[in-house]
Amino acid sequence: MSKKIILTGDRPTGKLHLGHFVGSLRERINIQNSNDYDEMYIMIADAQALTDNADNPNKIRENIIEVALDYLSVGLNPEKVTLFIQSQVPELTELTFFYMNLVTVSRLERNPTVKSEIKLRNFNTSIPVGFWTYPISQAADITAFKANVIPVGEDQLPMIEQAREIVRSFNSTYKCKVLVEPKAVLPDNEVCLRLPGIDGKAKMSKSLGNCIYLSDSTEEVRKKVMSMYTDPNHIKIDDPGQIEGNTVFIYLDAFCTDEHFSKYLPEYKNLDELKAHYDRGGLGDVKIKKFLFNVLEEILTPIRERRKIYENKIEEVYNILEQGSLKARAKASITLKEVKDAMKINYFDDKELIKSHIEKYKNKGE
DSSP, X not given: OOOOEEEEEEOOSSOOBHHHIIIIIHHHHHHHHHTOOSEEEEEEOHHHHGGGTTTOHHHHHHHHHHHHHHHHHHTOOTTTSEEEEGGGOTHHHHHHHHHGGGSOHHHHHHXXXXXXXXXXXXXXXXXXXXXXXXXXXXXXXXXXXXXXXXXXXXXXXXXXXXXXXXXXXXXXXXXXXXXXXXXXXXXXXXXXXXXXXXXXXXXXXTTTTOOOBTTOOHHHHHHHXXXXXXXXXOXXXXXXXXXXXXXXXXXXXXXXXXXXXXXXOTTOSSHHHHXXXXXXXXXXXXXXXXHHHHHHHHHHHHHHHHHHHHHTOHHHHHHHHHHHHHHHHHHHHXXXXXXXXXXXXXXXXXXXXXXXXXXXXHHHHO
16 A cells, blocks of 8 residues: 655745645644654755745745744644755755656746746746746655645646656656656635735735735734725625625635634624625624634634744754754655666666676677
8 A cells, every 4th residue: 555645845935824824734734633644744945945036045044944933833743744944855956857858848838837926026038947947846856755645725736737747757758667646635625725915916925915924923913904905895884795805704714613703703603694794784894804803813823822932942943954854865865766776877786787898898808
């Protein structure tokens, strides 16, 4: 029976936010606590982050610890999962180079995730090669650990499909079964596939400045929630309100439960009742924003408390990352050896090759 191996991670370009939480972090915690896996690797993807931040390495350097603190504060347990830094596993770079020969330029150009990210960053024709080959690097990360379960957001599906193509191409080209095809796992709640920013924009993004960070203080969260985009036509309380596209209700869909109503808004049994009242009119935006604030505070308070503990143990956090990186490298080195064996570039390990050449030139001399 095959092992269940999980790999996921984040680029250290800033602190993690609620979009990360509902899109992947919450699912990672659920998997971790279920113990329904054999190995679980969580990567801080600094090498990938440098592909579009090469001129500002200090940004990446400083955010390594921020992401690590966010991981630990949400409840990821280094005794159950392996936390590591991508650049500290050089085998990933070597695998990326080998996989480049299996992917065409036109295929990379068709990757919708890469296309949208290039547009977002205004690269136009000045695309760094490293950024352009991002999907190949991601395939190396996944296959190095023989990961077959990848918890991701919806926008990453094209990347996983490209990784699957690379696996099939490698195994077919070299007539082996070395690499394992990964499967993407999306959040159960459809709303969590792409949480919008507080300004109502399509995606919560650090670059757009529309995030609620996991490390935000109570007052920062309150201020951001109260400034959230709702229904611009809902001017008076008596006006009927629109649910669709209303950022506050999207967040309530993603975070609130019936138990939250009994605690913070007992006049309603559930979210459906709240939506119905807002839809027919007579319910103000301030009231639903205050409710959302209470819901988010219940989630974020224990995260903040754990973060404070680890902020006073920074040396321990670095030790966790160092030990995790060593463990990840040991695993990746096994896969790299198998890849080299399949490609027949294991010259010094192939005793039969050396022996055959000895015999070849020995016979030639005779």
